[in-house]
Amino acid sequence: MSKEPIGEKIYYSDSGLKVTNLRVTCKSVSVPVSKIDGLRVNPSIDRVAMSVGLTICSLVLIFFSYILPSDFMMPFIVGMLVISASGLVWFCLILRKYLEVLLTVEGREISLLNAGIFEKAYVESVVDALRKAEEDQRKFVAMKETGRLSKEASNFTLTETMRLKFIIEDYERIKAEVPDKNTSQDIAPSA
Numbered sequence: 001m002s003k004e005p006i007g008e009k010i011y012y013s014d015s016g017l018k019v020t021n022l023r024v025t026c027k028s029v030s031v032p033v034s035k036i037d038g039l040r041v042n043p044s045i046d047r048v049a050m051s052v053g054l055t056i057c058s059l060v061l062i063f064f065s066y067i068l069p070s071d072f073m074m075p076f077i078v079g080m081l082v083i084s085a086s087g088l089v090w091f092c093l094i095l096r097k098y099l100e101v102l103l104t105v106e107g108r109e110i111s112l113l114n115a116g117i118f119e120k121a122y123v124e125s126v127v128d129a130l131r132k133a134e135e136d137q138r139k140f141v142a143m144k145e146t147g148r149l150s151k152e153a154s155n156f157t158l159t160e161t162m163r164l165k166f167i168i169e170d171y172e173r174i175k176a177e178v179p180d181k182n183t184s185q186d187i188a189p190s191a
Helices: 045-063 070-096 120-146 158-187
Strands: 010-013 017-020 023-026 029-032 036-043 099-105 108-115
Touching (some): 023 108, 029 108, 099 120, 108 120
């Protein structure tokens, strides 16, 4: 039997993220689709440029160390090599969380997930699922407002929900038992 509530359509699901027509859940963040005002993907281009610039500038400055007095030359070179290595480490850390998916909810931006630069296809599939969920939510609200869908049509009472659950469970049980009876009759010896 399905573990999803009745009427919930799944657009995307993996171990850490789930996008349905009702909500978006990622780790500890759960946002109703009806509350999402905007969606954007933010690449960390500025931080990448700063880390690469820091690394290149510190390496270039090493070549100009010959104009310094000999007492300051070696500490300067070591300092510039440390800065270059730090810039390179910073660059690698940025690439691990290069893409950030941001949701705008009631005027606030919420970071939904971070992904590496090589996980662009994953981010695109999540963003496509989010856009489909938002579009379906807008269509649903428009249908409700125009009267093409009655406002009570999507709501079940607790009694109706429980009856529907029992009917589905009985159907699943009967469906599971039917193949067992057929196979036992084929195997039974005839008298």
